[in-house]
Amino acid sequence: MQRCYYGPYGKAPRHLPFRRAAMSFMRWQLRRGLLQPLSSDHPGSPWWRAVNECILRDGCEAVALSGGFTGPTSSRTVDFWMSFADYPTARAWYRAHNGSVVAAYLEHRDQAAAENEAERFFMNVVLCRVLYSHALVAAPRISLGWLRPLAPFLGDPRLGMTGIFLQLSRVLPDEYPLGEGVRSYLDAELGFGRLLDYGVIIPRVQQLYEWSSHELAAPGLLDCIRDGALTYAWPFEDRDVWRPPKSLIVQMAHRALRPERRA
Template identity: 50%
Template sequence: MIDAAHAAALRVRRIADGAAARMRLAADFYAGDRYGRAELSFLRWEIARGVLNPPNGDPPGSPWWRAVNDRLLCDKTEASLLADGHYGEPSSRSVLLWGEFLHKPSPAAWYRAHNASVVTGYLQNSTLALSELPAERFMMNVALVRVLYAHALVARPRLALGPFAPLGRLLGDPRSGTVGFFLDLRRAFPERYPLRGLRVEDLVAAEGPLPRALDYGIIVPRLVPLYEFAAGSLGLPGIEDLISDGLPCYAWPPRRSDWHNVSTRRLTTRLTAYAVKPRP
């Protein structure tokens, strides 16, 4: 008998080139509960962009996005098999955290498991990331800081929202519609792939006022403690390498101008940053 890790890998390999099959496998894990709401919404966005298309598709998908999603699906499938009594032991910390979520579901447990899988996918596929266009690599960093921040909303609300901390657990609950504001990138970035002809400056300028206020008014001033929180909560080596000089640097140079340029200092962003600034 093959162990749960190999059985999960085989299952994901069988469905890897079908968008509908990926969605079914992702959704089946949750067995009718609402914890998958945010993840499945993000998966629909990935499918709509075409990043999960097969390598020989027309157009082909992104090897990086496919690999990160494969990791998430493998971890969840392995944890589910183990919970059902399949032979084996958790093959990674992220699988262990998914098992803890299945044993005792909670918003914080879901984020720990989900983000451990996502961060592991990032760390294991940095070489693939380097083959993507610059605008895509910048977007990878935004996607990561968004999901780390959403975790902080429920687990460290004072870090995430300062004086508005009592709202954190409500806003960040993965079962609620409000979390879509933090994790739904359709409001912030073009729904196409690849992002040919777009510069980072174009992406930032095209962001709506609310996504811009979130990214640059609320999250950017908290980047260092946010990544420290993620490292401590997830317990994964390598998270510290995803930030440099206080700036996200996954497959990307830590350029201050990308996160603090003139277009990000609009009035809405400045007012938002002031409103949620931690008070003594």
């Protein structure tokens, strides 16, 4: 995965800084054992392996085409990576990376459904956080309201803040599969994680997914949300987990960062 950021000739100084966010999340996956071979004594996750394979395949194809291989791109997501190769900006990186992520999520929904409850819950958390990080750069009004001047800095994948948004290691153990129920992990998630998810993202999550669906040309993403409840491999009937907890800091965030009304 990291090799893709060096480009076809081993030198890509404008692209290398963008590997920071991707590698940070990759290290978390490795620590949890998510990518272990399925034949291992402690096999990894078929779903996580499939998702990463899709991202890697798109990146490798873009590197090959950038290096002179001829032929059309195989998918819209590879087109996004080619655009990033030509113009390495924060918005172009998110469009490429998240385009591959969303396409992989949609393609492997059946495998996701085979994971246990806690794993499926955090699949949704990861998805909404990567989409939110993209919106910080490309749709600051949606993502941060009146604080939108700060949004591009907070979401820049070349800086360390993006890794904080994707940080789950404080609440999840380095093991796969997760052995506890969702509620036990929610009770353990304090501080920044709870504030980000329930105080900032969830109040605007429906608008976030609608914007992301258009930005990534992925209409199937709208099947992953319903009335503000995240529903990727998750039943709408169990939507209570997405309702904000009774917390003073979450309530303060709601008041301070109300989603702007749509035009």
